[in-house]
Amino acid sequence: MSxxxxxxxxxxxxxxxVAMLPMRRQYVPGVALLILAPVLIFSIGYEHGVLPxxxxxxxxxxMFRNPLRYLWRKATRREQEPAE
Structure with missing residues (x-):
C-alpha cells in the first residue's frame, strides 16, 4: 500500500x-486539515491516477463544503447569506 x-x-x-470536537475547538485543527488536503489529493492523483x-x-x-463556500464568498466579496 502506498x-x-x-x-x-x-x-x-x-x-x-475534529468533527466530534465542540465547535470552538474545531477551528485550528480544521484549518490545518483544510490546508493539508490539496497536498494529499495531489499526491493521491500523482501516484494512482486521475480517477482516484x-x-x-x-x-x-x-466534507468541507460549508467552509469552502464561506471562503469562496469572501474571496469573491459577495454578501454573506444567512445560514440555512
Missing part, C-alpha cells in the same frame, strides 16, 4: 475526530 493512501486514511480519521485523485477531490469538497 504512503498517500495511508496518509489519506489518517487524514479521514483526524477529520472525523478526482474521487479524493470530491470527498474533500463534500
Amino acid at each position: 504512503w498517500s493512501i495511508i496518509l489519506g486514511a489518517f487524514w479521514v480519521l483526524a477529520s472525523t475526530v 485523485g478526482l474521487l479524493a477531490l470530491g470527498a474533500f469538497v463534500s
Whole structure:
C-alpha cells in the first residue's frame, strides 16, 4: 500500500475526530486539515491516477463544503447569506 493512501486514511480519521470536537475547538485543527488536503489529493492523483485523485477531490469538497463556500464568498466579496 502506498504512503498517500495511508496518509489519506489518517487524514479521514483526524477529520472525523475534529468533527466530534465542540465547535470552538474545531477551528485550528480544521484549518490545518483544510490546508493539508490539496497536498494529499495531489499526491493521491500523482501516484494512482486521475480517477482516484478526482474521487479524493470530491470527498474533500463534500466534507468541507460549508467552509469552502464561506471562503469562496469572501474571496469573491459577495454578501454573506444567512445560514440555512
